[in-house]
Amino acid sequence: MSKKSLSEDEFKRLVERLSHRRNELEGRITIDSVRESLAELGLSDLLRENDIEEVSKQVSREFQRRQWKNYFGFALIVIILVAPLAAFGGYKLREYIVANLPQLVGLDETPDSSKLLELEAQVEKLTANQTELENQLENSQAEKDELNDRIQELEVENKDLKNRTNTPTPTTVTSPPIETTETIETTSTSAASLASFEAQGLVYELKGCQKSNVSPNSQTISCILLLKSKQENVKFYLYSNYSGTRRSRIFEAGKEYIATRVELGTSRGTSRVQNNLITDVSIEATITFDNVPLEVNKIEVFQISSYLESSYYRNDIKVEFRNISLSEK
Numbered sequence: 001m002s003k004k005s006l007s008e009d010e011f012k013r014l015v016e017r018l019s020h021r022r023n024e025l026e027g028r029i030t031i032d033s034v035r036e037s038l039a040e041l042g043l044s045d046l047l048r049e050n051d052i053e054e055v056s057k058q059v060s061r062e063f064q065r066r067q068w069k070n071y072f073g074f075a076l077i078v079i080i081l082v083a084p085l086a087a088f089g090g091y092k093l094r095e096y097i098v099a100n101l102p103q104l105v106g107l108d109e110t111p112d113s114s115k116l117l118e119l120e121a122q123v124e125k126l127t128a129n130q131t132e133l134e135n136q137l138e139n140s141q142a143e144k145d146e147l148n149d150r151i152q153e154l155e156v157e158n159k160d161l162k163n164r165t166n167t168p169t170p171t172t173v174t175s176p177p178i179e180t181t182e183t184i185e186t187t188s189t190s191a192a193s194l195a196s197f198e199a200q201g202l203v204y205e206l207k208g209c210q211k212s213n214v215s216p217n218s219q220t221i222s223c224i225l226l227l228k229s230k231q232e233n234v235k236f237y238l239y240s241n242y243s244g245t246r247r248s249r250i251f252e253a254g255k256e257y258i259a260t261r262v263e264l265g266t267s268r269g270t271s272r273v274q275n276n277l278i279t280d281v282s283i284e285a286t287i288t289f290d291n292v293p294l295e296v297n298k299i300e301v302f303q304i305s306s307y308l309e310s311s312y313y314r315n316d317i318k319v320e321f322r323n324i325s326l327s328e329k
Helices: 008-026 031-041 051-100 113-163
Strands: 171-174 195-199 202-212 218-229 234-239 249-252 255-258 261-264 267-269 272-277 283-293 298-309 314-328
Touching: 195 314, 202 298, 218 234, 218 272, 218 298, 234 261, 255 283, 261 272, 267 272
Parallel strands: 171 314, 202 314
Antiparallel strands: 195 202, 202 218, 218 283, 234 272, 234 298, 249 255, 249 298, 261 267, 261 283, 298 314
16 A cells, blocks of 8 residues: 655655665666667677676676675774774783682682692602702713713823824833932922932922821832923823823832822822923822732832823833832821
């Protein structure tokens, strides 16, 4: 049933609708006008029945694509604007919940004592594991240092073997017999030396030998030397019991006793020591023999095994002192 009157709002909507339709029609060209234009251009013979329909569909698709692109851009702008506000609102909401409703987020103002004990046990366990790992690290470092020392010893020995083919034979120096009945205080640097001589630019000065740590069955004998390089700064090795050919020893009454310890300056070892000698500066060395029988009251021969590494000589040097009296320490 048609209405015979319109309200003011309905009239306005009708005007808007008709205006919109007019605008659409103003932008369109009738089919007859299209045919006339094509005839003027000489293209009417090429026109097919579905050409106009295909063009309309293509334009419609492009129009829809532009619309979707506009919608997407608008939605993206909205998301960019709204996301920070939503995040800020969520953060504020969480602050409010934590402050007023901690039980909702797993926060309890009265923690369980059993959980605290469990955490303390875990902390103690972790601390113990840390201590164990630190000890293992220290042991590994010590083993590494020992391996490095052994590598250095092997390198020196290898170098010695190579040098033996193109260097002079080892030097062996024997001191004249020491005829003395005096007791030498070898602990004093000002005491007179028993013997002193030079070999390959090195001066070996024996200060004396003394016995200590006397027990019912054995004693310790220590011989003190002063060593000095007269030509240049050199690297010097002193052996106690490094190998079958590199060891210091004493002889008395047909018995041989091998050194057990050696010191050279601040360097100490049970097989060998190494130090750098400065030109014309003496350095003290001590070669010790442990578990020597009590009947040994003097030394027939004291043989020192050493090695010199310099610009002019790289080989062993063996020095012998004879007829040495022992003093009490």
